[in-house]
Amino acid sequence: MRADTYRRTGLWLLIMWTVAVCLFEAFPQIDLWVTALFYTPKLGFTAGWLDPVLEYLRQRIWDLSVLLAVVSLVMVGLCAVLRRPLLRLTLRDWAWIMLSYLIGPVILVNGLFKAYSGRARPAEILPFGGEHLFTRAWQFADQCTSNCSFVSGEGAAVVILSLGLWLVGRRWCGARGQARATGWAWGLSVFVLLQRLVTGRHFLSDLTFAALISLTIAWALWGLLQNGGKRRAELTKAGQEPIRRPSPRA
Numbered sequence: 001m002r003a004d005t006y007r008r009t010g011l012w013l014l015i016m017w018t019v020a021v022c023l024f025e026a027f028p029q030i031d032l033w034v035t036a037l038f039y040t041p042k043l044g045f046t047a048g049w050l051d052p053v054l055e056y057l058r059q060r061i062w063d064l065s066v067l068l069a070v071v072s073l074v075m076v077g078l079c080a081v082l083r084r085p086l087l088r089l090t091l092r093d094w095a096w097i098m099l100s101y102l103i104g105p106v107i108l109v110n111g112l113f114k115a116y117s118g119r120a121r122p123a124e125i126l127p128f129g130g131e132h133l134f135t136r137a138w139q140f141a142d143q144c145t146s147n148c149s150f151v152s153g154e155g156a157a158v159v160i161l162s163l164g165l166w167l168v169g170r171r172w173c174g175a176r177g178q179a180r181a182t183g184w185a186w187g188l189s190v191f192v193l194l195q196r197l198v199t200g201r202h203f204l205s206d207l208t209f210a211a212l213i214s215l216t217i218a219w220a221l222w223g224l225l226q227n228g229g230k231r232r233a234e235l236t237k238a239g240q241e242p243i244r245r246p247s248p249r250a
Contacts, residue, residue: 028136031203038198045200065161072098088171104217105156117150123200137205155210158192
């Protein structure tokens with residue numbers, strides 16, 4: 001990724017964070033309005049008839065996320081020992097995928113927010129047939145004891161999965177193949193995020209901030225591992241080049 005593209009991506013992330021925070025802070029009821037679109041009183045969430053199919057596909061995508069996380073961990077070790085790329089991905093590539101999973105979905109999302117936010121899921125609150133109270137985004141509460149709603153762990157993980165598949169497509173395919181691989185990769189994210197929404201497992205804000213957290217972590221790590229690594233290599237190479245002194249005039 002070129003430096004100008006990297007900076008532009010960071011600017012778009014800042015804009016998206018600003019819009020999302022302001023929107024859900026100013027209008028917290030958006031979560032209830034959007035969730036209500038998929039809920040029918042006495043019947044529950046209207047996507048229930050599709051649950052077996054949606055759940056099967058969701059589980060397979062989750063398996064793929066776990067597989068990529070484990071493979072990236074193994075590949076980091078092998079690349080470090082063998083000192084060469086594996087499957088056309090360098091040590092920095094595999095480290096980027098591994099650390100994106102570790103810092104985003106594992107530590108921040110599941111280790112912090114889902115463990116301590118106390119936000120009940122949509123299907124567990126009073127407006128949608130549950131017994132708990134609604135909690136706005138970014139407000140910690142006592143309506144859930146573990147594996148809570150804010151933010152979506154699977155949403156965060158599938159975004160990293162999509163980024164990993166995008167990188168594989170970038171290293172393996174030409175321009176046309178990379179575009180196709182990118183489309184399929186982000187299609188997985190859209191499917192999982194929508195599945196969590198229409199089945200009452202997460203609010204819109206859960207999914208929005210899960211995606212933003214993963215994208216931001218991946219963006220920061222890319223700058224540290226990829227762009228930063230290239231810059232250090234250029235400086236090292238420049239430092240090793242012999243200094244050419246001007247020849248004395250005759």
